[in-house]
Amino acid sequence: MAQYVKNEEFAEWRCDKCNCELELKKVVVSYLEGSFPVDLPVCKKCGQVFIPESLAIHKMLEIEQQMEDK
Amino acid sequence: MDQQKLRLLESYCIQEEAPACIAACPMHMDVRLLLRQLRDHDMDGAFKTYRKSIPFPSILSRICEEPCQKKCRLSEIGEGISIRALESFLFSRSNSSALPTMLPQKNKKVAFLGSGLDALAAAYDLRRKGYITKIYEPASSAGGFLKNVSETILPSQIIDDTCSLLIKMGIELNLSQHTTGSSALQIIDSGKFKIQDDEFICVYISGNLEINRIDQITRMTETSGIFGGTAAPESWIEQAADGRRAAISMDRYIQNVSMTASRSDEGSYETRLFTSLTSVPPSHTFIRNSQTIPDEDTAIQEAARCIQCTCMECAKGCEFIRHYEAYPRVYLRQVYNNVSICTGLRQKNNMINSCSVCGQCESVCPNKLNFHDVIRETRQTMVETKKMPPSAFDFALRDMIFSNSDAFMVAKSPEGHKVCSFVFFPGCQLSASNPAAVEKVYALLLEKFSDSTGLLLRCCGIIADWAGEKEKFQQARNELLQEVESLGNPELIVGCPGCMQTFRNFYPALKIRSLWTILDQMDIHSKQHETIQTFAIHDPCGARYQPEVQDAVRSLAKKIGIQLEELPLNRDQTSCCTYGGNAWNANRSLSDAAVDALAAENPHDYLTYCAMCRDFFLKRGKNAYHILDLFFDPERIISGKAMPRPDYSMRHENRSRLKKHLLKKYWSEEMNASAPYEKIKLFISEEVRSVLEERMILVEDLQQVLYQTLETGNRMVNAQTGHYLTHATPGHVTYWIEYLPKNDGYQIFTAYSHRMFIEEAN
Numbered sequence: 001m002a003q004y005v006k007n008e009e010f011a012e013w014r015c016d017k018c019n020c021e022l023e024l025k026k027v028v029v030s031y032l033e034g035s036f037p038v039d040l041p042v043c044k045k046c047g048q049v050f051i052p053e054s055l056a057i058h059k060m061l062e063i064e065q066q067m068e069d070k
Numbered sequence: 071m072d073q074q075k076l077r078l079l080e081s082y083c084i085q086e087e088a089p090a091c092i093a094a095c096p097m098h099m100d101v102r103l104l105l106r107q108l109r110d111h112d113m114d115g116a117f118k119t120y121r122k123s124i125p126f127p128s129i130l131s132r133i134c135e136e137p138c139q140k141k142c143r144l145s146e147i148g149e150g151i152s153i154r155a156l157e158s159f160l161f162s163r164s165n166s167s168a169l170p171t172m173l174p175q176k177n178k179k180v181a182f183l184g185s186g187l188d189a190l191a192a193a194y195d196l197r198r199k200g201y202i203t204k205i206y207e208p209a210s211s212a213g214g215f216l217k218n219v220s221e222t223i224l225p226s227q228i229i230d231d232t233c234s235l236l237i238k239m240g241i242e243l244n245l246s247q248h249t250t251g252s253s254a255l256q257i258i259d260s261g262k263f264k265i266q267d268d269e270f271i272c273v274y275i276s277g278n279l280e281i282n283r284i285d286q287i288t289r290m291t292e293t294s295g296i297f298g299g300t301a302a303p304e305s306w307i308e309q310a311a312d313g314r315r316a317a318i319s320m321d322r323y324i325q326n327v328s329m330t331a332s333r334s335d336e337g338s339y340e341t342r343l344f345t346s347l348t349s350v351p352p353s354h355t356f357i358r359n360s361q362t363i364p365d366e367d368t369a370i371q372e373a374a375r376c377i378q379c380t381c382m383e384c385a386k387g388c389e390f391i392r393h394y395e396a397y398p399r400v401y402l403r404q405v406y407n408n409v410s411i412c413t414g415l416r417q418k419n420n421m422i423n424s425c426s427v428c429g430q431c432e433s434v435c436p437n438k439l440n441f442h443d444v445i446r447e448t449r450q451t452m453v454e455t456k457k458m459p460p461s462a463f464d465f466a467l468r469d470m471i472f473s474n475s476d477a478f479m480v481a482k483s484p485e486g487h488k489v490c491s492f493v494f495f496p497g498c499q500l501s502a503s504n505p506a507a508v509e510k511v512y513a514l515l516l517e518k519f520s521d522s523t524g525l526l527l528r529c530c531g532i533i534a535d536w537a538g539e540k541e542k543f544q545q546a547r548n549e550l551l552q553e554v555e556s557l558g559n560p561e562l563i564v565g566c567p568g569c570m571q572t573f574r575n576f577y578p579a580l581k582i583r584s585l586w587t588i589l590d591q592m593d594i595h596s597k598q599h600e601t602i603q604t605f606a607i608h609d610p611c612g613a614r615y616q617p618e619v620q621d622a623v624r625s626l627a628k629k630i631g632i633q634l635e636e637l638p639l640n641r642d643q644t645s646c647c648t649y650g651g652n653a654w655n656a657n658r659s660l661s662d663a664a665v666d667a668l669a670a671e672n673p674h675d676y677l678t679y680c681a682m683c684r685d686f687f688l689k690r691g692k693n694a695y696h697i698l699d700l701f702f703d704p705e706r707i708i709s710g711k712a713m714p715r716p717d718y719s720m721r722h723e724n725r726s727r728l729k730k731h732l733l734k735k736y737w738s739e740e741m742n743a744s745a746p747y748e749k750i751k752l753f754i755s756e757e758v759r760s761v762l763e764e765r766m767i768l769v770e771d772l773q774q775v776l777y778q779t780l781e782t783g784n785r786m787v788n789a790q791t792g793h794y795l796t797h798a799t800p801g802h803v804t805y806w807i808e809y810l811p812k813n814d815g816y817q818i819f820t821a822y823s824h825r826m827f828i829e830e831a832n
């Protein structure tokens with residue numbers, strides 16, 4: 001299972017709704033005809049996901065572009 | 071595009087055709103490569119190139135008639151390259167006794183009667199292919215007519231040395247064989263030939279006088295298995311080429327395969343390659359005496375005169391063609407393969423989507439290859455087969471949806487009229503870039519046409535066509551036609567050259583007129599200003615093949631005191647700013663490079679008449695004006711101050727405000743209430759705004775996300791900064807916003823997006 005987010009990238013963030021810390025957990029991400037599990041920070045209580053900026057603008061963009069060419 | 075169409079289109083692109091020198095050489099020696107290698111001081115490489123095509127460098131570098139030089143394109147404007155002198159230079163510093171590479175010997179024999187240059191060349195080729203090769207020469211030395219060449223030009227020692235080399239290769243050279251030509255031959259029952267006690271599969275008769283009929287393609291005589299040379303050679307190089315042609319046939323004859331297949335490119339021919347000499351200065355040869363061997367410096371100087379003939383006309387103004395480092399013939403094949411692929415990556419998607427579809431390549435192509443329609447059709451196929459990358463043109467298509475929504479769309483006759491004779495169609499991007507100019511033009515038109523001019527604000531639909539979205543284009547087209555009909559089918563006064571072109575190509579029934587022609591005829595600046603400033607004029611790609619528009623703008627510019635300089639490619643051959651084809655959306659780095667290259671063509675500020683051209687130049691730091699910027703504000707001509715370039719969000723806002731103003735001013739109408747999310751007030755610094763621009767995130771995207779999430783309370787909070795982070799997916803894209811409440815709105819610290827879908831627990 002791919003893990004793209006380091007602990008220090010979400011250590012300062014908490015879920016505001018649940019006032020709860022985040023933990024890395026398996027989350028399914030999908031695009032076009034593909035989906036795969038990734039370890040992402042989520043609220044321990046409600047499961048709200050946190051995508052850091054660097055993940056979105058680098059790795060996720062790269063994977064999106066690869067999948068668009070399949 | 072099927073295979074047949076692919077081949078036809080490929081044949082229009084002549085970039086791979088041989089240059090004139092190679093086509094003229096009957097041996098097709100790669101003169102262009104040899105000269106490049108010599109120019110680059112690669113002497114060994116250059117000699118290898120020579121040796122690869124020429125069997126006897128020592129002889130031919132002395133006596134070749136140089137058909138290549140006569141056909142050299144430089145001879146049209148000065149003197150052609152003295153190629154033979156360079157060959158003799160290369161030969162002089164080579165190891166002339168080196169044996170060529172040879173295939174293992176076959177147990178098959180071929181005979182040669184006579185030893186003229188043609189026979190020696192054929193024997194050399196067949197020996198290299200492994201045949202047992204025997205020459206029978208009546209004279210006491212080999213060479214035939216070669217021996218008649220003056221000793222100063224071709225010393226007999228050179229011929230002797232060549233014969234020694236042939237013997238070293240294993241060719242049996244029988245001299246003083248007192249038989250004349252074919253009388254020495256006996257045809258035996260098996261169809262083979264007998265000479266003395268040896269049997270041969272086929273025989274070559276050098277320059278034989280008894281041969282009346284030789285097939286010019288195969289060089290076989292009427293007698294199967296007997297081949298022949300040239301009785302009265304016109305040139306030495308032709309003679310060597312005849313020998314080579316015969317050797318190919320003899321090899322095929324022995325292998326029992328077609329002797330006539332694929333032979334059209336043998337011998338001298340006229341090339342189809344086009345090479346422009348427009349910017350080539352005339353030059354003269356450095357070789358003063360063609361019979362002496364030049365020194366190294368002179369040889370290199372002479373080789374450096376070569377212009378390395380090539381076509382590449384289409385690359386001159388097109389960054390797309392330059393960027394992928396090939397030419398349409400290659401791109402056609404890549405496009406075809408990309409569409410045909412069943413599994414694996416479609417590696418050319420981005421290439422296909424990076425073309426501006428502007429038609430420049432066709433306009434400059436010597437054969438008028440229409441590559442842009444191939445790209446258009448390919449994009450349509452990609453959309454139909456659901457293989458179009460969703461991100462490629464999404465942003466551009468959303469802009470079109472915006473233009474054709476209530477936020478901008480207007481179709482109105484003047485107040486008090488059901489129908490109108492004229493309707494002003496400024497185009498979506500002029501309205502986005504300079505809404506004030508659109509208002510002023512409309513006021514002018516009402517004045518000129520006595521209040522009979524209506525207003526039509528929307529997108530012409532070309533964005534969808536560029537994106538390969540046939541259905542979306544048809545829908546936009548149909549809506550526009552219905553609106554025009556509802557206004558009583560007025561004539562459209564069009565303020566965008568791209569829309570003009572779209573209407574001409576796809577709306578043949580519409581009556582259209584260019585705004586520029588009307589403005590030019592209005593004589594607003596009737597008293598011609600003195601020339602106060604020089605600009606370079608950039609014709610938008612939409613104005614291609616619209617000379618009346620190109621002329622009207624030039625005339626208008628002159629009237630407001632502007633002197634114009636022309637760019638290297640202008641009018642029908644003009645380059646696109648990459649707004650065309652939505653290329654800027656699919657490939658931003660290529661778009662920037664294209665604009666930079668175009669901007670560097672002239673040091674003056676640019677004057678154009680397409681809003682997007684202006685804004686793309688401004689974005690890359692080139693001062694540029696739309697002619698309306700100056701028409702209504704001539705002060706700018708002197709101040710040199712360009713109008714500010716609106717960012718993507720501002721382009722939306724400008725259009726909506728324009729609609730609001732015009733509705734109120736001319737129809738006393740209020741615009742429909744805006745969407746509730748638009749009331750959310752945002753504070754965004756310039757720095758963050760440029761990040762949003764780079765990431766193609768609009769202010770209204772942020773407003774929609776905040777509107778959706780503020781009530782749910784779904785957000786993260788940063789323990790250090792106190793900033794909130796929230797996200798939502800209003801359409802196909804998920805946006806993340808880092809913000810803090812501020813006064814009556816929200817301050818934005820950053821925003822980013824992705825298209826991947828996150829399957830969240832809640």
